[in-house]
Amino acid sequence: MTEMICAGFGGQGVLTAGMLLIHAGMKQGNNVIFYPSYGSEMRGGTANCAIKISEKKIASPVIRQADIVFTMNAPAIDKFESILKPGGLLLVNSSLVDENRTYRDDIRVVKAPVTDIAADLGNPRGANIAMIGVLAAATDLFDPEFLLAQINDYFEAKGKKIPANEACFRKGMETAQ
Amino acid sequence: MSERVLMKGNEALAEAALRAGCRFFAGYPITPQTEILEYLSWRMDEVGGSYTQAESELAAINMVMGAASGGARALTTSSGPGFSLKQEGISYLCASDLPAVIVNVMRIGSGLGDIAQGQGDYWQMTRGGGHGDYRTIVLAPNSVQENADLTYLAFDLAEKYLHPVLMASDAAIGQMIEAVALPEFREHNIDRYEWSVKGGTMEEDYRRIQNIFYTMGPAYEDFLRAKYDRMEVEEQRWESTAVEDAELVLVAFGISSRVCEEAVEGARAKGLKVGLIRPITLYPFPVKAFEEAKNAKAFMTVEMNLLGQMTDDVRLATGCELPVYHYGSIFSISDTQELIARAEELIKEAKGGEL
Structure with a gap:
């Protein structure tokens, strides 16, 4: 079982990232669950699932203990770094986090400037997709091509075709390697 | 069954109600059940039903009573304080022999409480939360799938007994998203019942919905006894896991039962004989499930409340012969490892200190 927290500012697409990952997980034939934080927390501008x-x-x-913490900003790291299991993976958006920040020494930290990647590719709302690309490269949770196909499938089912997502995903993967 | 889709528990419940033929909804927003209203506010239109965001919970339950009187499959949903406000209406539905489905997406605390998950409404839901001499069937889903399946069933049971049926969901089940295979659409004929009120001619006898003992008189006592006897015989539902040789049997419903299922697996891996009875109907309580627990030395309910509300029913089901413990929490869903540790202690204690 993989247990993951996705966290960031409201609007950075962390809930969508969670949905995309469980959608792909379900299509892989796994059991999946998504639990949002809800209520007053949302009004404060942070979001997590x-x-x-x-x-x-x-x-x-x-x-209670996460394998992976997928963060999109510094407050998300403040809040969730401690929940990682020893040896767990922390994904850091280096566009928005101080490069001199220190981390627990018993976890793996992978940094990628996903906000910049998405902006450079003309898809500023695709930073979450770039971070999913980072995740795909940093773990063996999914076959990357399968995951990308499921991301497109998820959006197409909602009537959205976002070709720039693929570029964000691939650039995220590349950056993580 | 259709292909599995990802849905939030509250939304799966709402969609399943429509698929069961529900075409009337009235409710009032309250976290953590508001997604049911939100979903039905657009979806009910698509299936040609009637949706009302009422001015209060009291209005909503009475609108449901009106729709039920007309033979419709009617639903109202709420949580905690809002569910309390519906009790008078539920009592009236019982007195009038009317079917309806009422959902309580439980949250923590008495009074206003808070929006997080809780299981503190067990007594209120299983003992008849309003005035008078009644109880209702209470269904307790433990997954998004069961939120759909049991809602679908709830409408049938309500009409089988001409009696309201309650759903004991909770904030965790309501808010979480899982894969669900939705049941097929069914048509409900609003005119199928002779008792329902509808337009007619002056020559016809007119029908009225009222407290049925006004018309039934002394026969009402036998009628009512038979109704509850039949529920208790025919509607006990549960799921058992590794109960037969279990020395400690956990008893849990809803979200807590999922953690217990995992704890049973973990305990068995350590050689501890732990089992689980999961009531799916909280009323009628699945007394029959306990016949299998022949090796039990103790029971432990696991509930998200501090008073151990279900322990009463476990004691009654087991003739008060064995200890019934309670493992409770208000603020968090129980933890598997803590449950296993507690199970180990209790089994040791029951065996005089030796495992």
Whole structure:
């Protein structure tokens, strides 16, 4: 089972990132669950969700220890770095986080300037997709081509075709390698 | 069954209600159930039904009573404080022999409480939360899939008994997103019942919806007893996991039962004989499920409330012969490892200190 937190500012697409990942997880034939934070937290401008992807039945929607923390800004790191298991993976958006920031020494940190990547590619709302590209390169959770196809599938089912997403995804992958 | 799609628990519940033929909804917003209103506010139109955001929960339950009187499949939903406001209406539905489905997406606390998940409305829901001498069938889903399936079933049960049916969902089940295969659409004929009120001619006997003991008189006692007896015989639903040889049997419903299922697996891996009974109907309580627990030395309910509200029913189901413990929390869903540790302690205790 993979347990992951996605967190960032409202509008950075962290909830969409969570949905895309469980959509791909479901299409892989796994059990999936997504648990949003809801209520007053949302009005403060931060957003996060907990997702789990597992071959087995999933018990609780709540994450006590995460395998992966997918962050899009510094407050998300402040809040969720501590929830990572030893050896867990922290994804950091280096466009928005101080490069001298220090991290726990028992976790893996992968940094990528995903806000800049998305802006440079003319798809400023695609920073989350670039970070999913980073995730695809940094883990073996998904076959990257399968994941990309599922991202497109998810948006197409909503009547949206966003060709620039592919560029963001691939640039994210490249940056992480 | 259709292809699996990702849906939020509240939305799956709303869609399943429509697929069960529900064409009347009235409700009032309250977290964590508001997505049901939000979803039905556009979706009800698409299926040609009637949706009302009422001025209050009281208005909503009484609108549901009106729709039910006309033979419609009618739904109202709320949470915590809003659900309390519906109790008078539920009591009236019972007195009038009317079917309806009422959903409580439980949240924590008494009074205003808060919006997080809770299971503190067990007593209110299973004992008849309003005035008078009634209880209702209570269904307790533990997944998005069951939110859909049990809602679909709830409308059938409400009409089978001409009695309201309650759904004991909670904030976790309502807010989380899982894959769900939605049930097929079914048509409900609003004119199928002789008792429902509808337009007619002056020559016809007119029908009225009222407290049925006005018309039934002394026969009402036997009628009512038979209704509850039949529910208790025919509607007990549960799921058992590894109960037969279990020394400690966990009893849990809804979101807590999922953690218990994982705890049973973890405990068994450590050689601890732990099982789980998961009531799917909270009323009628699945007393029959306990017949299998022949090896049990103790029971432990796992609930998101501090008073151990379900322990009463477990004691009654087991003849008060064995200890019934409670593992409760208000603010968080129980943790699997903590449950396993507690199970180990209890089994040790039951065996006089030896495992």
